[in-house]
Amino acid sequence: MKVIEITEAIDPLAEYANSQEPIMLTRNGQIIAALMPFTGNPETDQLPSNFQEAIEQLSLSEKSDLDHSRQQTELATTFYQLVEQWKTETRGISSTEQLSLHPSYQQIIGMGPNVIPLLLRELENNSGRWFWALKAISREEPVTPEQRGKTEEMIAAWWNWGREKGYTW
Structure with a gap:
């Protein structure tokens, strides 16, 4: 497993470092990674089985934010x-x-x-x-x-x- 130290230089990601909600990382409007908060419970600390499921779970405003970001x-x-x-x-x-x-x-x-x-x-x-x-x-x-x-x-x-x-x- 690769560990990446989050610093202030990565503001958007650092902002959510302590978040209790999933994080989608995008580049040019394409999802490149999905992060889930770590709770220590193996049943809840799992990414969706595929990115399409994760996209479907996004709210309309989050999808709009992705489009705007792209x-x-x-x-x-x-x-x-x-x-x-x-x-x-x-x-x-x-x-x-x-x-x-x-x-x-x-x-x-x-x-x-x-x-x-x-x-x-x-x-x-x-x-x-x-x-x-x-x-x-x-x-x-x-x-x-x-x-x-x-x-x-x-x-x-x-x-x-x-x-x-x-x-x-």
Whole structure:
């Protein structure tokens, strides 16, 4: 038997470590493991005979959560693939207009409001030139005329806007 030490780095799993309910682990919307609480009673400490039974035991809201999780994973995967393609293909370009009109950048804008948290995370982790995309998607401009051209202030303005709108990233 393999023992895996649960640390705070694995928040979703650690959150349920002391739970008294079954846990389904998924990747890309597919169930990869099912965990049951350990009680010491061999009759109750058993996984369902197969995953299909476990899926059927899930409530509708849990199934909806799985679908939403799968969609979010697919969205993030597509987003980061486009970001990498954009970075690779625009290396050395300094024109904001050229960067923003690149097909990968435009596809990110086309993904709509669901990518706003990912864009805010990109600003946080990698800075980058995501102001145009944020403005195009949100149809808002939290950057004041005095802040324009001051990257750190522009980033802070978008973070404040994101928090006010209830986004988490």
